[in-house]
Amino acid sequence: MKYDYLIVGAGLFGSVIAERLANDAGAHVLVIDKRNHIGGCCHSQVDPESGIEFHTFGTHVFHTSSREAWDYISRFTEFNGYRHQVLTTHRGRVYQLPINLATINAFYDLSLTPAEARDFLKGEIERDRVEEPQNLEEMAVSVAGRPLYEALIRGYTIKQWGKDPRELPPEIITRLPVRYDYDNCYFLNRRWQGVPLAGYTRVFERLLGSPRIEVRLNCDYFEHRDEFSVRNKTIYTGPLDRYFDFVYGRLEWRSVEFFKEVLPVEDYQGTSVMNYADLEMPYTRIHEPRHLHPEREYPMDRTVILKEKSRQGSDEPYYPVNTGEDRRLLRKYLELAGQETNVIIGGRLGRYAYFDMDKTILAALDCYRESQRTR
Numbered sequence: 001m002k003y004d005y006l007i008v009g010a011g012l013f014g015s016v017i018a019e020r021l022a023n024d025a026g027a028h029v030l031v032i033d034k035r036n037h038i039g040g041c042c043h044s045q046v047d048p049e050s051g052i053e054f055h056t057f058g059t060h061v062f063h064t065s066s067r068e069a070w071d072y073i074s075r076f077t078e079f080n081g082y083r084h085q086v087l088t089t090h091r092g093r094v095y096q097l098p099i100n101l102a103t104i105n106a107f108y109d110l111s112l113t114p115a116e117a118r119d120f121l122k123g124e125i126e127r128d129r130v131e132e133p134q135n136l137e138e139m140a141v142s143v144a145g146r147p148l149y150e151a152l153i154r155g156y157t158i159k160q161w162g163k164d165p166r167e168l169p170p171e172i173i174t175r176l177p178v179r180y181d182y183d184n185c186y187f188l189n190r191r192w193q194g195v196p197l198a199g200y201t202r203v204f205e206r207l208l209g210s211p212r213i214e215v216r217l218n219c220d221y222f223e224h225r226d227e228f229s230v231r232n233k234t235i236y237t238g239p240l241d242r243y244f245d246f247v248y249g250r251l252e253w254r255s256v257e258f259f260k261e262v263l264p265v266e267d268y269q270g271t272s273v274m275n276y277a278d279l280e281m282p283y284t285r286i287h288e289p290r291h292l293h294p295e296r297e298y299p300m301d302r303t304v305i306l307k308e309k310s311r312q313g314s315d316e317p318y319y320p321v322n323t324g325e326d327r328r329l330l331r332k333y334l335e336l337a338g339q340e341t342n343v344i345i346g347g348r349l350g351r352y353a354y355f356d357m358d359k360t361i362l363a364a365l366d367c368y369r370e371s372q373r374t375r
Helices: 012-023 067-073 101-108 114-126 136-144 146-161 170-175 200-207 221-227 324-338 357-373
Strands: 003-008 029-032 044-046 053-055 062-064 086-090 093-097 192-194 213-216 230-236 253-263 273-276 285-287 303-312 343-345
Touching (some): 003 012, 012 200, 012 357, 062 357, 093 101, 101 146, 114 136, 114 146, 136 146, 146 170, 146 303, 230 357, 343 357
Parallel strands (some): 003 230, 029 213, 086 273, 230 343
Antiparallel strands (some): 044 053, 062 192, 086 093, 285 303
């Protein structure tokens, strides 16, 4: 059968484009994925022993202030309004993240007001301040001061990225701002937040539910690319360097792996995500997915946890490392991508970027509109 479009990857970017092509443009679309499931890294599944739904690739919370992204995804699911908080353990004590007034007071054993905390931390910062931070360590110290950096950020960063923080770009730390109040909502100032009531996999089933969409799993594009007949364009959402057969070398990724356990307790850690800041702890964080669905009735004698470790590897690319050398290679690969006439390369892997879900949706909608303008 000849298809109007081939989409490589059944993650969020590819699924949104497939839905628009099928339901808005009336196109016949083939979606392939080398994994055995749809949903990419947003995939969720139910643990058969406990009945608790968990996110296969770590906790995913949808959050946005974009009306367009919210209106679009809300056509395929309702959300439960869950608001995410993250805690971190350092030397047997638990602190709130991002660093806020509670973190500062607990760490320094003080009872500061917001204004007092701002002045106090300013003094901590000035001791080691760098006017123009050139790496993650300099940026973190310039934002939070060296004591908080050494305790809560340095060890976690080394485990997460497998590099000394002085080797990493300063932009990474901008995802962890400092606040001077007690608000512990991780995604502050996001108007809409939550987890799909029926789980993420159900969202993707609806996105790809059109009879004009065919989905093939366990299908590697590079093993079967000569078998597909496409009238219009191929939309490729896999790794950018892999598409060009690593002609300039490999872009560096960090991957993650998870170790699932079912424990005979109702609640293991009291929150959905607990970070571990100390290097001695081999895991970067532990997820407890029952906390993502307070509206559900889960068993009182069992819980599921997923211990997360970060590792080097492009077999399951997750976080772009984005060193100076990576950025140099990226520019060369993007130049090649711009020369493609019948292939659109996009998405998190295709752009070598870390996108939140709402930004992925917006990028996919833009990509769809562009594909229709350039037919």
